[in-house]
Amino acid sequence: MSCMKLAQIFGDAQFVLVVVGSERHEAAVEGIACEMSEKRTCYVTLSKTRKALLDELSEKGAKVGNITFIDAISKTIMKSPEQGADALYAASPGALTEISMMVSKCMGKEFDYLLFDSVSRVFIYQKGAPVARFLSNIISQARQRGTRAAFVCIDLPEHAEFIKECAMLVEKTAKV
Amino acid sequence: MAKTIMVVDDEPDNRLTVKMLLEKNGYKVVTAVNGDDCLKKLAKQKVDLVLLDIMMPGTPVREIVPKIKGTKIAYLTVVRVSEAERENIVSTGNVVDFIQKPFDLEDLLSRVKKIVK
Numbered sequence: 001m002s003c004m005k006l007a008q009i010f011g012d013a014q015f016v017l018v019v020v021g022s023e024r025h026e027a028a029v030e031g032i033a034c035e036m037s038e039k040r041t042c043y044v045t046l047s048k049t050r051k052a053l054l055d056e057l058s059e060k061g062a063k064v065g066n067i068t069f070i071d072a073i074s075k076t077i078m079k080s081p082e083q084g085a086d087a088l089y090a091a092s093p094g095a096l097t098e099i100s101m102m103v104s105k106c107m108g109k110e111f112d113y114l115l116f117d118s119v120s121r122v123f124i125y126q127k128g129a130p131v132a133r134f135l136s137n138i139i140s141q142a143r144q145r146g147t148r149a150a151f152v153c154i155d156l157p158e159h160a161e162f163i164k165e166c167a168m169l170v171e172k173t174a175k176v
Numbered sequence: 177m178a179k180t181i182m183v184v185d186d187e188p189d190n191r192l193t194v195k196m197l198l199e200k201n202g203y204k205v206v207t208a209v210n211g212d213d214c215l216k217k218l219a220k221q222k223v224d225l226v227l228l229d230i231m232m233p234g235t236p237v238r239e240i241v242p243k244i245k246g247t248k249i250a251y252l253t254v255v256r257v258s259e260a261e262r263e264n265i266v267s268t269g270n271v272v273d274f275i276q277k278p279f280d281l282e283d284l285l286s287r288v289k290k291i292v293k
Contacts, residue, residue, distance in 0.1 A: 047254070048256035049257045054258075055258045121231060
């Protein structure tokens with residue numbers, strides 16, 4: 001579990017950049033997702049498949065029935081990922097327009113939380129202005145719906161500049 | 177004769193680390209920076225195993241893999257899949273292993289040895 005609780009991570013902010021060391025990434029995100037799952041959550045995954053997350057989070061006692069997944073991984077390696085009412089599959093983590101449209105579709109269902117794991121994976125495909133536009137778009141959609149959003153970013157030296165840029169788009173940066 | 181391994185990864189550090197490890201252990205290593213580069217190089221040179229990263233810019237891996245004919249492929253990736261998905265992936269076509277990053281160098285070497293023996 002994350003050593004920092006969700007309430008501490010967000011404080012009074014609606015949008016938070018969660019910066020986490022690579023060695024703590026998995027446990028931290030798992031902890032955040034478990035806490036968020038108490039309420040309706042949209043989980044954008046660029047790190048694990050939805051199926052892997054369902055298995056892991058169920059084992060940790062998360063209320064996975066409250067989570068809708070936007071999975072940008074499964075289709076990169078599988079032709080036909082398992083379908084489900086809680087699943088939207090994007091073509092790849094680099095398909096920013098598609099992911100953005102899926103977030104938009106989900107926001108219509110009024111989620112309490114949006115978890116995005118991780119912005120660092122987007123950097124593999126895009127950097128700079130397109131990523132900033134993508135995040136701004138998601139933030140703007142979440143703002144309209146009153147959804148609280150956490151954007152996870154892995155703390156790597158090569159991402160330092162991008163982390164700074166992303167930090168300017170949110171209200172708070174939390175190092176966990 | 178030394179077996180040839182192709183390392184396909186967009187991260188220069190990853191390519192170098194794996195290349196050095198394999199060369200030190202007697203393998204011939206070819207590197208490629210993405211899936212498209214991999215296909216281009218495979219057209220000119222036969223290899224015994226392709227170590228393929230999943231998250232790379234360019235043509236997605238799901239489109240690259242079917243074009244790699246008659247060569248074993250092992251994914252080498254940060255992507256996490258479920259146990260059932262892993263079993264399904266490694267039993268499909270010429271994909272023979274799914275190696276998780278960060279990987280242990282000894283474990284990687286032992287898996288490569290087992291695949292290309």
